[in-house]
Amino acid sequence: MTTTLVLNASYEPLGAVAERRAIVLVLTEKAVVLEEGQWVLHSERLTISVPSVVRLRYYVRVPHQAGSVPLNRKAVFERDGHVCVYCGSRPDTVDHVVPRSRGGLHVWTNVVAACRRCNHRKADRLLSELGWALATKPTMPSDRLLRLRGASAVHDSWARYLDPEGWAVGAAS
Ligand SMILES: [Zn+2]
Structure with missing residues (x-):
């Protein structure tokens, strides 16, 4: 299954969703396509390329507080x-x-x-x-960005959107 990177209206990466969900976001005009993927879906009435990166048309407020990564x-x-x-x-x-x-x-x-x-x-x-020591101090893992960076290894088109420098460029244009 391919996934699509979803960016906030501010270009901040929000997460990855299944391609089907991404297509629904685009068809219902909740999101715009920034990067098209390699795949094309055909139905009786339309042909649509599966987006690789979409950006929401509206801004979603994302809480950033500590403790948001479940400890298990x-x-x-x-x-x-x-x-x-x-x-x-x-x-x-x-x-x-x-x-x-x-x-x-x-x-x-x-x-x-x-x-x-x-x-x-x-x-x-x-x-x-x-007399034991820890090599690194335990911290809360940086949540979704870290996971998305991992996933970007297989999605070249995502890389520039996951780079904070990239958000600034995107937001300015
Ligand atoms: Zn051990």
């Missing part, structure tokens, strides 16, 4: 590259860097992917008590 095991593993942050092996658990029993919170900045073995060895101790 899958997301933590993805952020940490599917390796245990302590030993580099395959992770099985989410570890609280500052253990919950020591007042650590269940928040992005206090969770890491860990293998069962490291999690067990660490138990309810602090990294400083073990």
Whole structure:
């Protein structure tokens, strides 16, 4: 299934949708086509190229507040590259860097992917008590832009719209 990049009226990338949904947005005049894809759909009455990038005709307000990326095991593993942050092996658990029993919170900045073995060895101790260290400080993953950048590897036409410089150029024209 091909997907279409959807930009806000301000040219800010909003997300990717299935081509069918993108075509509906265009046909109902909610969005305009910025880049045409390689595919063409034929029906009895019309021929339409599947858009690769569309821009909404209206501005959608997008909340940017922290905490908008749901914290779950899958997301933590993805952020940490599917390796245990302590030993580099395959992770099985989410570890609280500052253990919950020591007042650590269940928040992005206090969770890491860990293998069962490291999690067990660490138990309810602090990294400083073990002489362990983290290579990078855990943060909340930057949400949809990061995912869209990943997807842009297979959609050349998206790249310039995912670059903040590109938004400025687009918005000015
Ligand atoms: Zn480990």
